[in-house]
Amino acid sequence: MSDDELIRRLRGDLLDGFDEELEMELEDRNVDRLAGVLTDGDEYKSARQHYFRELFRLQGELVKLQDWVATTKRKVVILFEGRDAAGKGGVIKRITQRLNPRVARVVALPAPNDREKTQWYFQRYVPHLPAGGEMVLFDRSWYNRAGVERVMGFCSDEELEEFFRSVPEFEKMLVRSGIVLIKYWFSISDEEQHLRFLGRIHDPLKQWKLSPMDLESRRRWEDYTGAKEDMLHRTNIAEAPWWVVPADDKKAARLNCISHLLSQLPYHEIPRPEVVLPARERHEDYVRHPVPQSMIVPQLY
DSSP states (O other), rough: OOOHHHHHHHHHHHHHHHHHHHHHHHHHHHHHHHHHEEEEESHHHHHHHHHHHHHHHHHHHHHHHHHHHHHHHHHEEEEEEEEEESHOOOOHHHHTTTOOOOTTTOOOOOOOOTGGSSSSSSGGGGGGOTTEEEEEEEEGHHHHHHHHHHHTOOOOOOHHHHHHHHHHHHHHHHHHTTEEEEEEEOOHHHHHHHHHHHHHOTTTTGGGGHHHHHHHHHHHHHHHHHHHHHHHHHBBBBBEEEEEEEOSSHHHHHHHHHHHHHHHHHOOOOOOOOOOOOOOOOOOOOOOOOGGGSSSOOOOO
């Protein structure tokens, strides 16, 4: 392979990596159109270009953060909370998109089963906490009790009060054990949630995101507001304060959250040894046998 051909193929591979983000961006363009935003204007295109430049730059910093966490054996927990359709999943995708899943992993637990309902409330979350050199991102967390369980009546008043008594001590124990605990609440307006729910209803690729619980949460908007305000007030401790991310603008929320996350850890770039690709050994008796055609995936594209 010539040097020019090698460079061309390497460039193509790099662009394929960027295309992954561009594919996800199509979802946002659909929501923008639903909101009546002109998605073909120069101002919109300029804003998108700025967003991509900053996103790729911040993702480069996240890779440095990942290397620092793995090298220094730090333990990091990041909680993402907020109303349905607030954009938690979108920012988690962008944070982990270019990271090693063995270092940065996402935990999104389903509703507790009958056995888990009888456990100590925090017990089902403890096995997912990080060891040294790991980052764990919780897509919803133990704060379900202060939110959905409270509003939907899935816990008693006594269980709720016990949660509020216990959670500060639980989080202080985590911090004393060496875990860095960062808590984000994604805040959106009534109108923006309404728009995003409509986007999910009319997008067949997103309809799976709408559950009966999501629809009920829409009806109980005011109940969730009261629960959120009480939760933030009673669980905002010095060892692990809450950080509120204004999220009506999805792209700005992603950039602001990632930038803030990076500012919360004293990371630095870890020097990497120079990598030299070894020459492949070649032997005269080597034969690569063809794969039977019956085993080949049909080449439809």
